[in-house]
Amino acid sequence: MAETLRRVLEPGRTAEPGEENAVEADPPLLLLGGPSSGKTALLFAAALEAAGDGRGPVLFLTRRPLQSLPNRTPAALDPLRLQKIRFQYPPSTGELLRFLCSAHETQGPAPALLLLDGLEEYLAEDLGPQEAAYLAALLLDTAAHFSHRIGPSRGCGLIVALQTPEEGDSGDALQLSLLQR
Secondary structure (H helix, E strand, O other): OHHHHHHHHOOOOOOOOOOOOOOOOOOOEEEEEOOOOOHHHHHHHHHHHHHHOOOOOEEEEOOOOOOOOOOOOHHHHOHHHHHOEEEEOOOOHHHHHHHHHOHHHOOOOOOOEEEEOOHHHHHOOOOOHHHHHHHHHHHHHHHHHHHHHHOOOOOOEEEEEEEOOOOOOHHHHHHHHHHHO
16 A cells, blocks of 8 residues: 555656565555545545556545546546446445445455545544444455455555544544554
């Protein structure tokens, strides 16, 4: 995942030999940022990068459809890359949990990258610490399941975007500390 983001952030950079399809052994990534800081655009750019490097499909989870393509690069307009990105819009935490729990039943190739945008919107549904920890564990388990389906030579990356809490909001800070663990 880190290499995918490096290629997104350094567009002129070329991959080292053997790096293009290397196993993504990096830990999952929690992308933090304030409102309108570009988290969605960065996730979408990572999806395009992963879809274009031959690793397989990408699963992009978000609460509502993107209103426009966040990235106006040639890669964002490449229909072959866009076809490899599967968008799902779970409208509630319950629906997100159901989707993640049923991921093992999906047919077709397993995604090489699992992205979740707007985790704070799901956590805002008055989830307690146990439910927030359960959601985090289920995301990790789903990525591990996809990695197992892909095979030993590759893995499924996981990147989750979370809007940073406003100062003085201790409830969100508690959930953030749970997710970081």
